[in-house]
Amino acid sequence: MSVNSNITSLWGGPSYPTSKLADIFQFPKTVNPAYTILQGPQKLSALMRSPQDLSSTLELLRKIPGPVSFYIILLLISLFLHAVYKAYATPLRHIPGPWIAKFTRLWLLRAIYSREYQRINVELHRKYGPVVRISPNEYSIDDPDAANIIYRSRDQLLKAPRYSSWGLPTAEPNIFTSLSIEHNAARRRQIAPLYQLSALTNIEYQVDFTSTTLLSKLSAFASQDQPIDLSQWLQYYAFDTVGALTFGKPVGFLDRGKDIADIISTIHTYSRYGGVMGVFNEMHPYVFRVLQFLAPKGEIGIAAVYAFAAKHIAEWNCRSENEKTLSVEQSEGGEVLKTDYLTSLLAKHRRTPDNFSVDDAYYHIISNIVAGGETTGIALTAAMYLLVKSPRVLERLRGELEGMKRGENGRVGVMEAQICGYLNAVIKEVLRLFPPAGLNLPRVVPKGGLVLMGSWFPEGTIVGVNPWVAHANTSVFGPDADEFRPERWLEADQACANRMEQYFFTFGRGPRTCLGKSVTLMEMMKIIPELVLNFDFSFAYPLKEWSVRNDWFVKQEDFMVRLRERGTGRA
């Protein structure tokens, strides 16, 4: 697959900011009764709950000329009988859950569409217990022993087809969306060493560069005593940082103080699309093509990320042979990061052109931006929010950090941060209380079925744990699981610590665990100390809460703060 074909085959962009995409799911207002049935999850569930609506719909259907209405009624009856059969002809019919979810995936669709799935899912488990039926063939699990089986490393369970909805049906699946164990493993092997913390420390100066830009922006806001949306600036920071690590220079969100080419909002809308569409993933290739057809053409949104990457590859290709050799030499010595991911991967291509193509490099770097920007921005926002809300924790953290050693350039080094016990406990607790991924991580029960929590789950059943549910489990994290208390990670005895560690789902579990975990941790370890040492933050509007929306990534907005420089840091 050539670089160009990749770019042109894309769904081009931000055409649908979150609110607009929602409109796509609303069918046109029309007198055609078939549309009345299809008008979206809310209407449909209302229809199912209300016999009056149902009878009026049947009345409408009756008005359609003879044979057509006959076939529609036949179709509805067969669908109904099929749903009833699926609901009860399973050994898992005793598993509790919302009544309607036994019969149709529409309950799940509606719950995800509501953008509050993490809250709904936690409440479901509080009401029904450790296993809940959330669709005719899908079960949400909250049990550490069952989780050990579902996310095991040997004989790993396949990812559920839902993941394909985050992929482009016209292209090779990416590492995250791939449903094939072999494909995923082969692709992961190509780059995994470059994502270890030891490799990343070589290029942490890229993080320092964007940190300095963020801190000077915040200083300016502090001197103007201007309220700012910190969630937005931390998103710019996270995207610029992962951009710098990937391409050797930031995309420029911080400098320009805006979402360039709507890249950030498009990635977010795309994650919402994947989450909602995943429930009926078999329709994704068709819906995607329609959206692609409707999307404005040009280098905007995700297409802009691809174009940005293609431009950097082209620039590298235009270098003289001498320069190229030099950059290969700079990156020689096996799998090491010398300047950025792209240069290292192109160097890998240069060393072993038959095993690793330029397109392979292209394939890998895109996922850095798509998977690594928003997630880290969310984690940083959660950290700052929880610290502003918890003066006790903030004070203890500052106490630890004030004496910490700095690197030569005056910035906090990851090696120094790694040995700060309380800082690491704070980061862990933030990621526990506010995991950025907010849907179940579904897997398919393999041939022969599985016994989970004493029940037999037949082959093909979908099972999964939601990080929000796991982290609210009081038997693992204690009766104060709802509280932000970093000390829990420092005080726990070995057995309890192991149990918490095993049930820590922020980055997933098992062989498909997050590849970029160390990238995020490095960013958090470096920037959180800088922020809390350099500034005092206070809520700009104490009575107004931030807004949180679950679109697979549980993103915050309107985290409005005022800042004051403390004079003890080194902004």
Ligand code: HEM
């Ligand atoms: C707070 C930050 C992050 C969170 C919460 C997060 C969360 C996750 C989760 C939960 C999964 C596993 C999904 C599953 O099992 O269904 C995952 C996979 C993945 N993540 Fe992250 N992630 C973060 C940052 C990053 C970064 C910075 C990168 C890249 C630079 C990245 C790249 C990936 C990739 C490539 C996968 C797919 C791995 C595979 O399936 O083999 N992530 N992430």
